[in-house]
Amino acid sequence: MISFFSQPWPWWVAGPVVASVMITLLMLGRTFGVSGSLGTICNIGGAGKLAPMFRYDWKRDIWNLLFVGGTVIGGVIAIWVLPSGQEIALSEGARESFGQMGITNGYDKLGPEALFGAAAWTSWQAWVVWIVGGFALGFGARWAGGCTSGHAITGLSHLQWPSLLAVVGFFGGGLIAAHFILPAFFG
Amino acid sequence: MKYLSFLIVGLVFGLTITKAEAVSWFRIQEMFQFQSIHMFGIIGSAVVFGVLLVALLRKLGVKNADGQLVGEAPKQPSVVRYLAGGTLFGLGWAFAGICPSMLFPLLGTGLPSYLVILGAMLLGTFSYGVVRDRLPH
Numbered sequence: 413m414i415s416f417f418s419q420p421w422p423w424w425v426a427g428p429v430v431a432s433v434m435i436t437l438l439m440l441g442r443t444f445g446v447s448g449s450l451g452t453i454c455n456i457g458g459a460g461k462l463a464p465m466f467r468y469d470w471k472r473d474i475w476n477l478l479f480v481g482g483t484v485i486g487g488v489i490a491i492w493v494l495p496s497g498q499e500i501a502l503s504e505g506a507r508e509s510f511g512q513m514g515i516t517n518g519y520d521k522l523g524p525e526a527l528f529g530a531a532a533w534t535s536w537q538a539w540v541v542w543i544v545g546g547f548a549l550g551f552g553a554r555w556a557g558g559c560t561s562g563h564a565i566t567g568l569s570h571l572q573w574p575s576l577l578a579v580v581g582f583f584g585g586g587l588i589a590a591h592f593i594l595p596a597f598f599g
Numbered sequence: 600m601k602y603l604s605f606l607i608v609g610l611v612f613g614l615t616i617t618k619a620e621a622v623s624w625f626r627i628q629e630m631f632q633f634q635s636i637h638m639f640g641i642i643g644s645a646v647v648f649g650v651l652l653v654a655l656l657r658k659l660g661v662k663n664a665d666g667q668l669v670g671e672a673p674k675q676p677s678v679v680r681y682l683a684g685g686t687l688f689g690l691g692w693a694f695a696g697i698c699p700s701m702l703f704p705l706l707g708t709g710l711p712s713y714l715v716i717l718g719a720m721l722l723g724t725f726s727y728g729v730v731r732d733r734l735p736h
Contacts, residue, residue: 417618420618420619420620421615421618421619422619423619423636423637423638423640423641423644424640424644425615425619426615426616426618426619426621426641426644426645427640427641427642427643427644427645427647427648428644428645428648429611429612429615430612430615430616430641430645431644431645431646431647431648431649431652432648432652433608433611433612433615434645434649435649435652435653435656436604436608437605437608438653438656438663438669438670438671439661439663439664439669440601440604440605440608440663440664441663441664441665441667442605443671443672446699446700446703447699447720447724449699450699450720450721450724451724451728453721454721454724454725454728457721459725459728462725462728462729463725463728463729463731464728465728465731466725466728474602475601475602475605476605478602478605478606478609479605479606479608479609479612480609480703481606481609482605482606482607482608482609482610482611482612482613483609483610483612483613483700483703483704484613484703484704484706484707485606485609485610485613485707486609486610486611486612486613486614486615486617486704486707487613487614487617487622487703487704487705487706487707487708488707489610489614489707490613490614490617490618490704490707491617491707491708492707494614494618496618500620500623500625500626502625502626502629502634502635503629503634503635505632505634506625506628506629506632506634506635509628509632509634510625510628519625522617522620522622522623522624522625522705522708523623523624523625523696523697523705524624524625527624527696527712528624528708528710528712528713529710529712532712533712538712539715541694541695542695542712542715542716542719543715543719544691544694544695544719545691545694545695545697545716545719546691546695546715546716546717546718546719546720546722546723547691547719547720547722547723547726548687548688548690548691548694548723549688549691549692549695549697549698549699549719549720549723550699550719550720550721550722550723550724550725550726550727551684551687551723551724551726551727552684552685552686552687552688552689552690552691552723553684553688553699553720553723553724554684554723554724554727554728554731555680555683555684555687555688555727555734556680556681556683556684556685556687556688557674557675557680557681557684559688559698559699559700560642560692560698560699560700561699561700563681563685564642564646565642565645565646565649566649566671567671567674568646568649568650569645569646569649569650569652569653570653570670570671571650572671572673572674574674574675574676574677574681575674575681577678577681577682577685578681578682578684578685578688579685580682580685581681581682581683581684581685581686581687581688581689582685582686582688582689582692583631583689584685584686584689585685585686585687585688585689585690585691585692585693586631586689586690586692586693587631587689587693588686588689588690588693589631589689589690589691589692589693589694590628590631590632590693591631591632593690593693593694594628594693594694597694
């Protein structure tokens with residue numbers, strides 16, 4: 413039983429489950445979107461003093477914090493209770509490109525040790541990735557009015573053309589970073 | 600009771616995308632390199648199921664827990680905010696190999712680096728709020 417759940421889950425299981433999560437939240441009268449919780453946390457932290465968009469009663473967003481809190485617990489269960497113990501079954505081409513960035517092992521983890529593990533604390537490149545990447549994600553998500561979950565899953569499922577534009581932006585920006593910025597930064 | 604349901608739905612989401620490796624830096628880079636169907640399969644099948652289920656619920660006139668018709672409200676019509684904000688988000692997505700949906704389950708690794716990224720995301724969110732009126736939307 414445990415070994416059945418601890419092996420890596422295939423994409424054709426995860427996709428329909430994600431759609432069901434989105435539908436369940438709709439039935440509960442809420443809209444699936446993770447980055448909105450970042451705004452809620454800003455609100456609770458007093459950001460409304462400097463930015464009017466965070467000036468509202470945050471209690472209406474408690475559900476959002478419970479939802480992301482639940483995803484942390486889900487991550488803990490997946491990582492500590494149900495580890496597969498296997499390397500991620502990456503394609504040869506992807507491994508080759510990681511090798512050019514100096515990443516040749518640690519595929520049993522969710523991210524490279526050099527970027528997210530203990531060794532990363534003394535790497536200036538890791539700090540740039542954390543700060544610049546995180547800042548762009550937080551800023552861009554609010555500017556676009558949503559992130560991968562809000563636009564790519566919820567918005568596209570409702571055939572909303574603004575979400576299609578946002579997803580075009582997500583992938584356009586992603587391709588630029590993956591093909592031009594990352595190789596130059598780590599190469 | 601309703602609050603508990605949000606926690607449980609979140610747990611299912613976090614567990615699923617972590618077990619399916621959708622929170623992995625490696626899988627995100629592999630996606631942007633078009634080296635595997637894995638991430639496209641997850642997002643693509645979620646959207647296909649989502650489109651079908653939303654259409655079905657709307658056709659049946661199903662109401663949500665608040666007694667209103669199921670479905671997301673139409674988004675603000677605009678081009679620049681979605682393309683500009685989306686592109687900035689995408690740059691961060693591939694540069695850090697992470698997105699907000701992935702970050703929260705990754706906090707479960709216990710690695711403090713993900714807390715630094717959470718702090719940077721909050722700073723970005725807050726900064727957008729400060730300069731929002733000066734940006735095109």
